[in-house]
Amino acid sequence: MSGDQPVGRLPCTACGAHDLAICQVLEGAALRDLAGHVAVQRVAAGRTVFTEGEPGRDLFTVTEGMLKLYRLLADGRRQITGFLTPGDLFGLVRGSGYAYTAEAVTEIGLCRLPRRRLDELLARHPALEHRLLASVNDELVAAQDQMLLLGRKTAREKLATFLLLFLRREEERGRDGTVLTLPMGRGDIADYLGLTVETVSRTFTQFRSAGLIRLPDPARVEIADRRALEALADGP
Amino acid sequence: MSGDQPVGRLPCTACGAHDLAICQVLEGAALRDLAGHVAVQRVAAGRTVFTEGEPGRDLFTVTEGMLKLYRLLADGRRQITGFLTPGDLFGLVRGSGYAYTAEAVTEIGLCRLPRRRLDELLARHPALEHRLLASVNDELVAAQDQMLLLGRKTAREKLATFLLLFLRREEERGRDGTVLTLPMGRGDIADYLGLTVETVSRTFTQFRSAGLIRLPDPARVEIADRRALEALADGP
DNA sequence: CGACTCGTTGACTCTCTTCAAGGATAGTGG
DNA sequence: CCACTATCCTTGAAGAGAGTCAACGAGTCG
Numbered sequence: 001m002s003g004d005q006p007v008g009r010l011p012c013t014a015c016g017a018h019d020l021a022i023c024q025v026l027e028g029a030a031l032r033d034l035a036g037h038v039a040v041q042r043v044a045a046g047r048t049v050f051t052e053g054e055p056g057r058d059l060f061t062v063t064e065g066m067l068k069l070y071r072l073l074a075d076g077r078r079q080i081t082g083f084l085t086p087g088d089l090f091g092l093v094r095g096s097g098y099a100y101t102a103e104a105v106t107e108i109g110l111c112r113l114p115r116r117r118l119d120e121l122l123a124r125h126p127a128l129e130h131r132l133l134a135s136v137n138d139e140l141v142a143a144q145d146q147m148l149l150l151g152r153k154t155a156r157e158k159l160a161t162f163l164l165l166f167l168r169r170e171e172e173r174g175r176d177g178t179v180l181t182l183p184m185g186r187g188d189i190a191d192y193l194g195l196t197v198e199t200v201s202r203t204f205t206q207f208r209s210a211g212l213i214r215l216p217d218p219a220r221v222e223i224a225d226r227r228a229l230e231a232l233a234d235g236p
Numbered sequence: 237m238s239g240d241q242p243v244g245r246l247p248c249t250a251c252g253a254h255d256l257a258i259c260q261v262l263e264g265a266a267l268r269d270l271a272g273h274v275a276v277q278r279v280a281a282g283r284t285v286f287t288e289g290e291p292g293r294d295l296f297t298v299t300e301g302m303l304k305l306y307r308l309l310a311d312g313r314r315q316i317t318g319f320l321t322p323g324d325l326f327g328l329v330r331g332s333g334y335a336y337t338a339e340a341v342t343e344i345g346l347c348r349l350p351r352r353r354l355d356e357l358l359a360r361h362p363a364l365e366h367r368l369l370a371s372v373n374d375e376l377v378a379a380q381d382q383m384l385l386l387g388r389k390t391a392r393e394k395l396a397t398f399l400l401l402f403l404r405r406e407e408e409r410g411r412d413g414t415v416l417t418l419p420m421g422r423g424d425i426a427d428y429l430g431l432t433v434e435t436v437s438r439t440f441t442q443f444r445s446a447g448l449i450r451l452p453d454p455a456r457v458e459i460a461d462r463r464a465l466e467a468l469a470d471g472p
Numbered sequence: 473c474g475a476c477t478c479g480t481t482g483a484c485t486c487t488c489t490t491c492a493a494g495g496a497t498a499g500t501g502g
Numbered sequence: 503c504c505a506c507t508a509t510c511c512t513t514g515a516a517g518a519g520a521g522t523c524a525a526c527g528a529g530t531c532g
């Protein structure tokens with residue numbers, strides 16, 4: 001269930017995600033304070049970090065790779081609520097248990113902080129609490145975008161929105177985004193967009209036929225007509 | 237656009253929502269500090285408090301009545317992201333503008349706090365920041381429930397979940413919930429569940445025929461078979 | 473009283489799902 | 503090295519759940 005190999009403790013300054021994560025507001029002594037409490041960890045692709053309902057004792061940050069969060073219905077229907085990349089925080093709890101399952105899409109690096117330590121840290125470093133609040137705020141905005149997508153968009157609009165989301169994410173990190181690499185499979189995309197694998201696959205094919213994208217291979221998407229995708233993503 | 241009549245300033249202790257809202261953690265001098273910065277306001281049913289994109293300068297708390305939050309697509313398709321009742325906080329921003337439109341369902345009472353004041357208050361009263369974080373946390377959990385609903389549930393499961401949501405909300409406030417009053421119309425319910433008015437109406441009728449509920453009138457729902465609704469709400 | 477909104481119901485349509493099968497790729501073991 | 507299996511993606515055909523279009527009754531308001 002928990003694929004893990006605690007690798008030890010590293011100075012946070014050497015962390016590849018430091019300028020993306022909430023700890024970016026800390027420096028010097030404050031950062032050393034934090035570093036004393038976190039543990040880094042690697043998880044193999046496909047392994048579960050924790051399961052929905054499990055006692056939620058830690059808070060995590062992705063430092064490398066991609067992770068997905070999802071919730072399940074009793075009969076196995078699944079809704080992926082997010083794909084996380086370096087700098088993203090997770091470990092939300094409902095009551096005392098985790099609110100979702102977290103599973104590695106690719107091999108990932110994690111930074112783990114016990115929840116008990118968090119409160120002490122927040123008290124000592126107010127900037128951290130503000131940063132945390134801002135981060136949760138962004139998550140809420142994203143969640144509402146996703147509700148609009150799930151509740152009101154068509155399959156084509158959903159996929160166009162999805163591609164643009166990843167495109168923009170690449171651009172924000174300074175990478176050229178015209179060729180996207182999608183590490184997750186069609187099934188994951190389907191469960192993120194509230195569709196079936198078949199519909200996702202058909203819509204990809206449709207986009208390719210229409211000249212909106214190219215598909216060198218299933219995991220690689222080249223954006224050919226961004227304008228058209230953008231028009232699709234927000235209604236006709 | 238903005239239906240409002242600033243009524244003045246009241247001591248927060250007299251506020252009917254005080255034991256529900258985030259200010260519940262404050263007392264004495266701290267509460268007077270807060271009271272000095274907020275303004276109370278009433279908004280008539282159907283009026284808009286603010287519109288998506290509008291500069292988001294204030295944070296609000298519902299003190300009375302019911303309010304809905306929604307986002308729109310270019311062609312008018314609408315997704316309601318929440319129905320708010322006394323104690324609920326709203327005023328989320330994306331960048332500098334509000335992330336959604338807020339509209340009164342019934343006549344409502346609001347407590348308004350300028351965002352600029354908020355940071356000062358948070359600095360002075362750490363308990364408030366923790367309470368705020370907890371509140372946003374709950375919102376995120378609710379948002380993920382809603383994503384699961386929108387992406388993966390059938391019309392009947394959606395409506396069952398919706399009814400139970402309101403049932404539990406009534407119970408939490410100590411009211412007997414077997415007879416629910418739904419102040420919003422069928423159109424609002426549809427836009428909350430990602431359905432059409434017709435489907436919502438048909439599903440209500442279906443529930444009535446199946447003996448799950450009674451419908452003395454469109455706005456009143458009597459829960460007749462709670463177990464069956466609960467079974468429906470989380471998959472078959 | 474007539475115009476309007478809202479909820480309900482019916483008939484039909486269509487998007488997306490379901491069911492089914494085939495092809496490509498990768499990993500495994502003889 | 504190469505069958506063999508497993509998994510994933512794609513495509514086709516058929517089906518269903520929800521949407522669209524349309525009409526009607528009830529209640530409301532000016």
